[in-house]
Amino acid sequence: MKRRTFLQTAGAAIATPVVPSLGAAKAAPVAITSHQLMWAEHYARVHNAVSPDLLSSALGFSKEVASALCEKMFSTNIIGSPGAFGVANATNPFFVQGSVPGFRMPSSSKPSLKKALDKLEDTLDRMVEPREPEHESSPLAEASDELPNPAEDTQTPQV
Secondary structure, rough: HHHHHHHHHHHHHHHHHOOOOOOOOOOOOOOHHHHHHHHHHHHHHOOOOOOOOHHHHHHHHHOOHHHHHHHHHHOOOOOOOOOOOOOEOEEEOOOOOEOOOOOOOOOOOOOOOOHHHHHHHHHHHHOOOOOOOOOOOOOHHHHHHOOOOOOOOOOOOOO
16 A cells, blocks of 8 residues: 555656646737738638638747637637637638629539530630721722822823
8 A cells, every 4th residue: 555655656756847837827828910810811702711720830830829829810800710620710701701802603503515615616716707897898998999199190291
């Protein structure tokens, strides 16, 4: 019995410096600049998904800064609460899912590659084909018809 108590005490003495105590205060708060917050908010609103891992990999922030930014954006209602995978959605995204300005999906859910290529070919053909004149005669052609041709003039000038 005494041997078991001795081993427990020795093990506890060795592990004490490694295991953080529960009563210890939190680490010092990470300083966040307004530029970091602006870029993180922009990223969240454009991609409509944000997590500390996404922010650190996309914007190059450290994990601590990215976590602090996510907490700040959550507290200011820029993002909602994280879901099952730790990804939070923006509360006011730039693009609603499936709608991007200037891009309209065809009515069918699966756009046909053949239709798109045919449309592209028609467009390119219209751009490459030379345009035919709209009128057979132009004012320049009519003026050149009225001028006398010296080669056809057989009259000799009178001196």
